[in-house]
Amino acid sequence: MRIVFIYSGAENLGIEYISSFLKSKGHQVFLLFDPAVFSGDILGNSKLLASIFNVDNLIIKKLADLKPDLVGFSAYTGNYRWCLKIAKNIKEHLNIPIVFGGVHTSAVPERVLQNKFIDYVIVGEGEYPMLDLIANLHKGPESLLKTPNFCINDKGQIHINRPRPYIKNLDVLPFPDKSLFYEKIPLFEKHYLITTSRGCPYNCTYCSNNMLHNLYCHENKNIRRRSPDNVIEELKRTKERGKASLIVFCDDVFTFSKPWLKEFVEKYKVTIDIPFFCSVHPSTINKDIANLLKQGRCWLVTMGIQSGSERIRSKVFNRRGNNQQLIDAVACIKDLGIKISVDNIFGAPSETEDDLEQGLALYNQINADRIMTFWLTYYPKTKIIDLAYQHGMLGDEEIQRIEEGYTGYTHGIGSVSNCKKMIYYKYQLLFQLRSLVKNEAFYSVLSKFVIYFPLKGLLTKFLIFLNAVKNRDAKFFHLIKYCFCTKKNIP
Numbered sequence: 001m002r003i004v005f006i007y008s009g010a011e012n013l014g015i016e017y018i019s020s021f022l023k024s025k026g027h028q029v030f031l032l033f034d035p036a037v038f039s040g041d042i043l044g045n046s047k048l049l050a051s052i053f054n055v056d057n058l059i060i061k062k063l064a065d066l067k068p069d070l071v072g073f074s075a076y077t078g079n080y081r082w083c084l085k086i087a088k089n090i091k092e093h094l095n096i097p098i099v100f101g102g103v104h105t106s107a108v109p110e111r112v113l114q115n116k117f118i119d120y121v122i123v124g125e126g127e128y129p130m131l132d133l134i135a136n137l138h139k140g141p142e143s144l145l146k147t148p149n150f151c152i153n154d155k156g157q158i159h160i161n162r163p164r165p166y167i168k169n170l171d172v173l174p175f176p177d178k179s180l181f182y183e184k185i186p187l188f189e190k191h192y193l194i195t196t197s198r199g200c201p202y203n204c205t206y207c208s209n210n211m212l213h214n215l216y217c218h219e220n221k222n223i224r225r226r227s228p229d230n231v232i233e234e235l236k237r238t239k240e241r242g243k244a245s246l247i248v249f250c251d252d253v254f255t256f257s258k259p260w261l262k263e264f265v266e267k268y269k270v271t272i273d274i275p276f277f278c279s280v281h282p283s284t285i286n287k288d289i290a291n292l293l294k295q296g297r298c299w300l301v302t303m304g305i306q307s308g309s310e311r312i313r314s315k316v317f318n319r320r321g322n323n324q325q326l327i328d329a330v331a332c333i334k335d336l337g338i339k340i341s342v343d344n345i346f347g348a349p350s351e352t353e354d355d356l357e358q359g360l361a362l363y364n365q366i367n368a369d370r371i372m373t374f375w376l377t378y379y380p381k382t383k384i385i386d387l388a389y390q391h392g393m394l395g396d397e398e399i400q401r402i403e404e405g406y407t408g409y410t411h412g413i414g415s416v417s418n419c420k421k422m423i424y425y426k427y428q429l430l431f432q433l434r435s436l437v438k439n440e441a442f443y444s445v446l447s448k449f450v451i452y453f454p455l456k457g458l459l460t461k462f463l464i465f466l467n468a469v470k471n472r473d474a475k476f477f478h479l480i481k482y483c484f485c486t487k488k489n490i491p
């Protein structure tokens with residue numbers, strides 16, 4: 001059968017895995033891609049530029065030429081509205097079955113299925129359900145009424161079937177189908193995206209893993225990992241192609257197992273030896289782990305701090321570890337000369353200015369190379385939504401809008417007062433200044449002035465840019481190149 005995936009804005013490993021899996025079973029898979037430079041999270045939203053670079057009609061035209069048997073969308077909360085728009089457009093012009101999967105779909109399948117132009121809805125891991133769907137496509141949705149992972153409308157009654165067990169042995173899966181995205185955007189190959197695991201051992205209240213742990217509550221182990229040899233085999237092929245200058249490990253937490261990391265690094269440094277980037281959780285970091293990262297040529301580590309307030313971290317975010325452990329974890333990485341970028345989330349339910357002040361005090365001590373600040377985003381069916389509801393930051397209507405994919409940033413949806421927003425803007429600016437200016441006396445003088453600067457948002461963006469330049473941030477410059485290098489004939 002011929003299957004077309006439609007996606008926008010970035011490479012997607014989930015689609016690449018499903019594509020190679022389906023191809024290994026004899027199916028043909030294609031991709032239509034919207035670069036979404038001006039309509040996604042890349043350069044911010046510009047209605048005018050987004051309309052000039054709009055490719056919606058081109059997608060329909062190319063889809064008509066490809067004549068697929070099935071069209072697939074992988075929806076997360078941030079792209080869900082875009083997926084709906086394209087899917088509706090397809091149904092109005094072409095009679096092709098449409099399937100929705102992805103993390104947003106898994107969270108609210110019944111809501112997704114309410115859209116009449118969507119024929120099939122899959123929850124959870126997609127490889128085997130896609131195979132089931134293709135096998136039963138000619139029989140219609142009713143034939144999948146009892147099939148795991150499907151959400152089916154049976155004469156007005158919605159059935160959500162439990163997902164089948166996780167794929168335990170990830171080594172059985174074919175390597176992700178990189179050609180799908182590289183044919184559209186050759187630049188993607190410069191930063192090779194790979195994952196060595198699926199799932200996360202932690203359960204932070206704001207993360208989509210929190211929803212997935214509930215969806216797969218019948219599983220006693222959420223995290224699975226490929227063998228080091230299997231990962232090395234994939235990377236050898238990348239190395240042979242000679243185009244990747246950075247390996248990007250997309251694992252939620254790359255450092256959760258020391259024995260695995262030890263074996264992997266020993267093999268990686270003799271066979272691959274390309275600088276890499278990874279994400280870590282502070283409680284997985286000690287001197288031994290940091291040493292292993294260094295031996296493997298780790299260039300940059302990103303670590304979630306999320307809040308300098310121990311109360312917010314433990315009571316609101318469900319993240320372990322006191323401030324001293326965070327300071328020690330960052331020091332382990334920095335002492336070895338590995339760059340470290342830390343993440344901070346603004347807008348937690350019950351967060352006060354005192355919590356933000358504690359954050360500033362913590363960042364003064366840990367001296368990370370970069371502090372990335374984000375607004376809390378509400379993802380459907382995560383625990384933080386309940387907490388925000390209890391604190392009066394979200395009401396029923398707002399929760400419904402989040403489930404409908406109207407991206408749920410705390411300051412855009414829910415009740416963060418204007419006065420509180422101004423406080424956040426001040427700390428956003430100070431956190432950026434802190435990561436840029438290392439000299440204490442200079443920082444102390446500057447910080448007294450910048451808080452009176454009227455255009456704090458603009459100044460914050462400028463400092464983010466300076467921080468990226470100062471750190472020679474390969475990922476930032478990669479993103480800039482992406483905006484200018486989109487190949488002709490996209491989608």
Ligand code: SF4
Nearest residue numbers: 200202204207209252
């Ligand atoms: S550690 Fe990261 S990936 Fe894991 S649950 Fe927490 S936020 Fe999500």
